[in-house]
Amino acid sequence: MSELSTEPRSNHPIGSSRWATTRTQWKALGYDDEEIRRPKIAIVNSSSGLAPCFAHLDAIAETVRASVYAAGGLGFEIRTVAPTDFVMAAGRGGGYVLSGRDLVSYDIEAVVEGAMLDGMICLASCDKTTPGQLMAAARTDVPTVIVACGYQSCGTLDDGRRVDIEEVFVDAGRLAAGAITFDDLCQMSDRAITGPGVCQGMGTANTMHIVAEALGMTGPGTTPTRANSDTMWQAAEAAGPAVIAAIAADLRPSRVMTPAAFRNAVTAVIAVSGSLNAVKHLEAIAAETPHDIDVHRLFEEIGHDSGPITAIQPNGPTTIDAFDAAGGTRAVLRRLGDRIDRTALTVTGALLGDALDQAPVDDAVIHAEPLRAQSTIVVMRGSLCPDSGIVKLSVTEDRARTFTGPARVHESAPQATEAIERGEVRPGEVLVLRGLGVTGTPGMGMASSVVFALHAAGLSEQVAFVTDGQLSGLVNKGIVVGEISPEGAVPGPLGIVRDGDLIAIDVARRSADLLIDDSERDHRLRTWAQTRPPQTWPARPGSWLGVYSGAVEPLDRGATLRRTAAD
Structure with missing residues (x-):
């Protein structure tokens, strides 16, 4: 000792x-x-x-x-x-x-x-x-x-392919689009974890x-x-x-x-x-x-x-x-x-x-030179997300990503997914999903199912997606700006977006902007409390999520519980 x-x-x-x-x-x-x-x-x-x-x-x-x-x-x-x-x-x-x-x-x-x-x-x-x-x-x-x-x-499928739970997570979103059979999904589920x-x-x-x-x-x-x-x-x-x-x-x-x-x-x-x-x-x-x-x-x-x-x-x-x-x-x-x-x-x-000093390094796996010049985790700023937003890019794909289009707003992930499946989300639009932030859900809702639904519908490269919700930690398809702060459940740009508003995203410039004039923005912010939609998942008074929603800090400060001056 x-x-x-x-x-x-x-x-x-x-x-x-x-x-x-x-x-x-x-x-x-x-x-x-x-x-x-x-x-x-x-x-x-x-x-x-x-x-x-x-x-x-x-x-x-x-x-x-x-x-x-x-x-x-x-x-x-x-x-x-x-x-x-x-x-x-x-x-x-x-x-x-x-x-x-x-x-x-x-x-x-x-x-x-x-x-x-x-x-x-x-x-x-x-x-x-x-x-x-x-x-x-x-x-x-x-x-x-x-x-x-x-x-x-993890395990392997009948055709010899390796399968893990993340693939089950992603491919489950393809079932509704007919891109995978129920039996295929069950086989993946049976063998993904060993x-x-x-x-x-x-x-x-x-x-x-x-x-x-x-x-x-x-x-x-x-x-x-x-x-x-x-x-x-x-x-x-x-x-x-x-x-x-x-x-x-x-x-x-x-x-x-x-x-x-x-x-x-x-x-x-x-x-x-x-x-x-x-x-x-x-x-x-x-x-x-x-x-x-x-x-x-x-x-x-x-x-x-x-x-x-x-x-x-x-x-x-x-x-x-x-x-x-x-x-x-x-x-x-x-x-x-x-x-x-x-x-x-x-x-x-x-x-x-x-x-x-003595760490072994396999050059075939851990390379001497970067596989792309910049990080795949991109912190975004702009008039849509003045505090922050995050994009996760692919290691292997290094092309510029820009997108400008009219907003189509939804207040819950199931609502957005159903709109995609009904064909209501059109190429060229920016799908906006809000109310999933740390106070809006509360506790932060998962938005990855919407990303997978867009991919299954063949819209990943034709529709941009912005949300205050949590995304899978993995690569996202297409242009996806997640974890936007301020979130939609508090007065701020995401909370005042309306259908048809133009949104411009430029990943190379690390910007995401809501293209409305200042006077309209100010008017919407003043009247936000009268127009805000009801919470999809209101916290029960006295529950853990009720306590959490009343004390949680914004996402850009880690979503920790609020500190007093004495702290």
């Missing part, structure tokens, strides 16, 4: 009532007095029986607990809510998914701060658990190690695991990794000694997740053409740190002259397994050279640069 310079904060004065009552509780669990005086570590386990993302976490938690004990600590497993997009997006317009990220962070805070635990090890799995855990680490500022628990294995872990591909979960390593919050060389791989189990076994050493060195998240670390993380996301959802999650994590970091501006600045150096499915032909074998995150960071700040600390206490 690393020698501690100070008494762990979890150790109350001997003889005090707090000491006596906690000793009584822990003696009843079978611990002796020596064990009770050890540093106490929260093993944060977002286990759930709802999805395979979490199916293996209980066994990992036991391995981590043993590693903590062997290192001289005492591990206590704590549970949190476990948001899973594909299952929990079914209710209340999908609002419980993104808002569940914040519940994860507050679940952790309540236990770690309430019990005055000394550190934590977080088992990172599905899309929202990793950012929620990193938010809690930054907020509590107790020494923390993230263990990435890996991606799932083991525990998060979705394959460079979606949000794998992107956020990579972010955790680039921020310095994991053991170097541990992301991405297949669930139940040797690398994953080695990371679990190393977590105990790492967190005890971090406590001894007072190596807190505020010393690891610095502005330099966030710059490294943004650079890494761009290099792997990661999920666009990483933008809001990084913004939310940054908001919990004591540092002044504007993540949207980092994506704009770094993405202007930096592009992807690998093309992982669905961005290109490389599987996540091949990327993992090629060196993964550590190889990407090494390949990025002086674009990475090598002086950033990692949770192990070593400098990031020291961990990169």
Whole structure:
């Protein structure tokens, strides 16, 4: 065990009532007095029986607990809510998914701060658990190690094609258009997942695991990794000694997740053409740190002259397994050279640069030169989205994307999808879907089904799509501007768009504009409260979403819960 310079904060004065009552509780669990005086570590386990993302976490938690004990600590497993997009997006317009990220962070805070635990090890799995855990680490500022628990294995179809859940997600939208049969879809569904872990591909979960390593919050060389791989189990076994050493060195998240670390993380996301959802999650994590970091501006600045150096499915032909074998995150960071700040600390206490020197790099997968000149994640500004909007482009397609057309406005995803299927959405139009933002749904609704419906109808290249809703972290077809802020449920440009208004989008110029004159804009803003449509998913008073909708910050500030001046 690393020698501690100070008494762990979890150790109350001997003889005090707090000491006596906690000793009584822990003696009843079978611990002796020596064990009770050890540093106490929260093993944060977002286990759930709802999805395979979490199916293996209980066994990992036991391995981590043993590693903590062997290192001289005492591990206590704590549970949190476990948001899973594909299952929990079914209710209340999908609002419980993104808002569940914040519940994860507050679940952790309540236990770690309430019990005055000394550190934590977080088992990172599905899309929202990793950012929620990193938010809690930054907020509590107790020494923390993230263990990435890996991606799932996938299967093959009768014709030999590889299939994963993201392909099921996309192809389900083609069923209504007759582009795929019901039996074909069922076969894909039957074979897409063959083991525990998060979705394959460079979606949000794998992107956020990579972010955790680039921020310095994991053991170097541990992301991405297949669930139940040797690398994953080695990371679990190393977590105990790492967190005890971090406590001894007072190596807190505020010393690891610095502005330099966030710059490294943004650079890494761009290099792997990661999920666009990483933008809001990084913004939310940054908001919990004591540092002044504007993540949207980092994506704009770094993405202007930096592009992807690998093309992982669905961005290109490389599987996540091949990327993992090629060196993964550590190889990407090494390949990025002086674009990475090598002086950033990692949770192990070593400098990031020291961990990169011996990293293997497979040149066939992780390229020396960018596959395109600029980032595939494009932050948009303009009179339609003065705060921000986001476009996700393909790695391989580098043509200019411009579009100007009249708006066709819808207030719900089902309404928009039905209009497409009825042939009411015409080539040359800009399909506007609003009311899906963090307050409008509330909790942020998923708009990807509309993208897939446009693709199935053959309209992807003929109709632009703009929305304040959440999009899949993967490549979108055609011109799609998502996560527009201010959202349509508050006074702002998106909320005042009417059918027939001209909208102009220029991805190369990073602009999206509502082409109405100033006097008309001002008039609509003044009368917005009288003309706003009712919410599709109004929050029930007193419910979690009711609390969330009244406290959530705008999306461009990470959609975290509102801070007071005292914070």
